[in-house]
Amino acid sequence: MKRRDFLKKAAVGAVAAGAAPAVLAQSNKKIRWRMATSWPKAFDTIYGGAVTVSERVKAMTGGQFEIIPYAGGELVGGLEVFDAVSQGTVQMGHTASYYYIGKNPSLAFDTAVPFGLNYRQQNAWLYNGGGLEKLRKIFAEHNIVNFPAGNTGVQMGGWFRKEVNTVADLQGLKMRIPGLGGKVMSRLGATVQVLPGAEIYPALERGVIDATEWVGPYDDEKAGFYKVAKYYYHPGWWEPAPTLSIYVNQKAWDSLPKEYQEIVASASAEANLNMMVDYDSKNPVALKSLLDKGTELREYSQEILEAARKEAYALYDELSAEDATFKDIYEGWRAFKAESDPWFSTAETSYASFNFK
Template identity: 55%
Template sequence: MSHDQRPEPSAAHPRTMERRGFLKKAAAGLTGAALVTHGCGSSSPNANGEGPSIKTSPKVMWRLASSYPRSLDTIYGAADVLAKRLSELTSGRFTVRPYPAGELVPAMEVMDAVQQGTVQLAHSASYYFKGKNPALAFDCTIPFGLTARQQNAWLSHAGGLELMREVFSDFNIINFPAGNTGIQMGGWFRREIQSVADINGLKMRIPGLGGEVMSRMGATVQVLAGGDIFPALERGAIDATEWVGPYDDEKLGFYKVAKYYYYPGWWEPGPNLSFLVNKDAWAKLPSEYQHAFEVAAAEANGAMLGKYDALNPPALERLLQQGVQLRPFAQDIVALARQTAFDLMEELSGADASYRKVFEPWKAFRDQSYRWFATAEASFTAWAAKEAQPG
């Protein structure tokens, strides 16, 4: 619970032009930036007649509630990237203070806190909150859905962000992409899972739509915050857990109590994290602060995936040296999981018009995108991976 190499936005997009304009102003010290004074009905022009300098604009401090512990520096780190860059872009006048899970708000309650205005901002995975609206899962990831690059493309250039903002608007929230882990591992199991029959009765920590799929396949599903998983696995309250991948999983110590490490995480092919912003707080910001936030969020979004891609390979090697047994999911498990996932989505689409409004264009994008990726990406990756094998 990034990002991929984010495609350069089209120069024709108005928001892109605004961001580029903002960056030019930032490079020049933002001295000529036009700002609307927070809480005032008018503003005094600066020497250039444009509006007040950012140095005379109001000081704003927001609190960010994260769903992640500080020890998971890559996934939690997106909040730090946002805070650092936002402060730099606004000469320290718009600041964000991140708080790890549980310090202000429990990990699974950060969306409520933003909606109610307890905090102005959260960093989380939207599928944690699918109980509020199942369509929220599309903002994060769907089983057998989009990879990190595809998810980024759908959100940024194929109308996904606009669709998701309609959903979030019902909760007085505006969402911004805030990192991606890339495809995740299938998780840690105390015993081997060799067929669908081994899923029956399995107690597993797994959130999102993937949890519903596993439940329909016979598992007993729980949703636990990152810091609560190891104790539950150690004492046998759960038999298995998924998290992210080798780097985080090593930090959380799962290999000490569960030796079977499965792949791939078919339920999380490209999970997008989000900054969730209270809409009332957002509306009160001067426009230049809004632009600064967008720029800082985009940087945080782009940084996560690269860091995971650099840290996961050596972490996997270290785990294997600890006696971890790497296992692929059996084909009957994957086949049933895929069928179950799409049956479930079709059911939700048939029962809920708001869900269908997101699902239908998402599915059309997914199908088209995978035809292209299968043509070039998948064939090259298969060839390159084979060539990289020793011997």
């Protein structure tokens, strides 16, 4: 090839590559969607998952595809996102699937289950272990396409007005805790409530509840729980790595050009990474601040942890006997965990037990 021809072709290619975003924008009409979330805007990190998806989609489409996120309660209640997306009231949602286990208990696996997987294991199971594929069959029955779009990492074990040292101390305790973790706490004797984020502090302040779990130090300090509950427990055994999810109404999804579908998927994956990064950088500072304000850190006793784990796996066996879908997902999840745990115990736990002191 002559040098002049080569340079000419290279110049044409460069122009075409540079023009790609413009061509993409011109080939698709402008789209504007609404996204309902379960989160108050004040919780900027967890609400930030929705913001990340919205901002990245807009940037990657040259402003042609705009998604407007709304806080819980602005369009629908914080616990009504599933139905809003399923019915097409909104095109998208950002929420935690374990809020909706009343529709199908298997939805808990899309978020987290007690004594389950850590952040890296959860992502490995969802993306490479068949988890997302099986869960999408459930969501498809409700006209929803789901994407992992955020994770808080292992959470704290909640705020309590009084110390809880034994299982007996949980009897009659009124606690806000969702998902299968709430089912386990109920089996241990607690009276469980499920409240959206914006309603937790008033309930704790007025004594409607005696204890609550939320997320971790950064969000919990913002919520002000330390002002009305003194004892801060760990670990959050019911949420070792809760995934937050983007929901897309199936009809709305099908209406998108293929390249826009890929952009939504990529933006969700970015949110899944960014949220964990944010929490890992903000929680250490917030925990120190909470302790400086008089918060008393407590670790759950072995008695409570062992009793909770026993009840958790008894619950899984019962749900498997009642529900074939739950059994199918649980058996695959359990097999994945059985293979994954020894590796993490070998590499991660041994390092952490020596170094994180």
